[in-house]
Amino acid sequence: MNDDDPLLTDHDVVEQSEENTNTKSIESLHEWIIWSYLNVxxxxxxxxxxxxxxxxxxxxxxxxxxxxxALKWSYVTLVTNCITTLCGLCACGYLIFLYSRIISNEQKQLMTKKITTKTIL
Structure with a gap:
């Protein structure tokens, strides 16, 4: 038996390719840090x-x-960011709706004041 035989077994080749794939795939995991800051x-x-x-x-x-x-926490971060974005957008939408309602009520009050002053004159 040669001394080089253990180096050429399939087990060594498979193990090395798994390490390369794992290293490459861990780098492809998203951290979602920019999205998290935008949510704030x-x-x-x-x-x-x-x-x-x-x-x-x-x-x-x-x-x-x-x-x-890392995969687990990347998924948790993704879900947290999705929930935060939806909540933030709903809150912004609600504030816009509330503000537009206040403006329309003020406009109605102004219109009724103008009508009442015109009828008095």
Whole structure:
């Protein structure tokens, strides 16, 4: 038996390709950090800060090359960001609706004042 035989076994080749694939796939995991910061800016402060924490946790596990935990935290960050974005957009939409209603009520009051002053004159 040759000394080179253990180096040429299929087991060594498969193990090396799995390491390369795992390293490449862990780098492709998203941390969603920019989206998390944007969520804080659109008004989802509490959930946005939670999403930022999840993003940092994902980054920590990516640095440690722990693929399963990095994948889990990347998914948690994605879900948190989706919920935060939806809540922030709903809150902004509600405020716009409320503001437009206040403006329309003021316009109605002005119109009734103009009508009453014209009828008095």
């Amino acid at each position: 800016l659109i008004g989802g402060v509490i959930l946005g800060v939670i999403a930022i924490g999840c993003s940092f946790r994902t980054h920590k596990f990516k640095r440690r090359q722990n693929y399963s935990k």
